[in-house]
Amino acid sequence: MAAYDPYLLGPWAGAGLGQRALPPQAGSAMLQAVIMAPVLVLVMMFAFGGGKLALAQIDVDGAAHAAVRAATIERTMAEAEAAAQAAAAAGSAAHCSGVAIGISGDLTPGGTLTATLTCTVTGTGIPLLDGRTLTAEASSPVDQWRSETP
Structure with missing residues (x-):
């Protein structure tokens, strides 16, 4: 039998007859998978939460538009604010809590009303994203041609 030569056999040197020594990297793929799995889960959770946050912003924008449109149909500012509050609450209820709406502008024919809606995001499933405040503004x-009497 030939003499032991570590340069010839490389990392498998020292294995007995009929045995195969494991390379030094044995088990490293499993260790990488164990380390990377939680990281991938966190990345997916943030992607999901970010998507829910984007959907909430879209709902808030839509609720602001619905609120200002409901306000422009009314005859008095008090009725306009009540209609805007009802429309905003209905439009942003899925993703928000604590909806606050502010109406400003001129309710005379040909005037412009602006609604500013602010709410707090709930239900994203990620503590860092829950509780964020979203704001939308619509005019x-x-x-101009509506009658003065209802």
Whole structure:
């Protein structure tokens, strides 16, 4: 039998007859998988939470538009604010809590109303994203040719 030569046999040197020594990297793929799995889960959770946050912003924008449109149909500012609050609450209820709406502008025919909606995001499933405040603003003209009486 030939003499032991570590340069010839490389990392498998020292294995007995009929045995195969494991390379030094044995088990490293499993260790990489164990380390990377939680990282991938966190990345997926943040992607999912970010998507829910984007959907919430879209809902808040839509609720602001619905609120200002509902306000422009009313005859008095008090009725306009009540209609805007109802429309905003209905439009942003899925993703938000603590909806606050502010109406400003001129309710006379040909004027413009602006609604500013602010709410707190809930239900994203990620503590860092829950509780964020979203704001949307929308404007709408008051119908110039509407009658003065209902």
